[in-house]
Amino acid sequence: MAKTTPATQALLRAKLAFELVPYDYDPGAERVGLQAAAAMGADPAQVFKTLMVDLDGNAVCAVLPSDAELNMKKLAAALGGKSAKMMQPADAERRTGYKVGGVSPLGQKRAVPTVLDASAHDWPQIYVNGGQRGLQIRLAPGDLVAALRCTVIDLLR
Incomplete structure (x- = not known):
């Protein structure tokens, strides 16, 4: 496994x-974030998944706990959009440069507006995908915000 992504x-x-x-x-896992949390022995609410979303025809990135569901209306409203839907996996891979199951909010091919769920600040450290399947990055939520220059809001249903 590469240590540099x-x-x-x-x-x-x-x-x-x-x-x-x-x-x-586990490539057969139904929910990759939950499987990652279980494999690491971490709380699923501390392991954040990266979702690529189509917002009015533009790509945006949502980062939220692996055990939660994204509220598309909250995301759209936070970014001044009207309609949000999940991006197709092939489009997400092409846009980010990462394979599904290994999509990180960090280091994407093209920077896109990114929103982090506010629950990240409930933890001293959170996990986000490290840019390949089977690799997570643990860091302070404030450092993730600094690296991404992202918006922090409540994204959950």
Whole structure:
């Protein structure tokens, strides 16, 4: 497993502290984030998934706990849009440069508006995908916000 991904490079360039946490990825898992949490022995609310969303024809990134569902209306309203829907997997891969199951909010091919769920600040450290299947990054939520320059709001249903 590679220890260097575009996600880790972005954090190194920003001089932010993080820890790589490899885990056994199950390609047959129904919900990748929940499987990652179980494999690492972490609380699913602390392991954040990355969802790529089509908002009025534009790509946006939503980062939220793996055990939660995204409220599309809240996301659209927060970013001044009207209609939000999940991006097709092939489009998400093409847009981010990552494979589904390994999409990180960090180091994407093209920067897009990113929104982090406010519950991230309930934890001293959270996990986000490290840019490949079977690799998570543990870091402070404030450092993730600094790296992404993202908006923090309640995204949950």
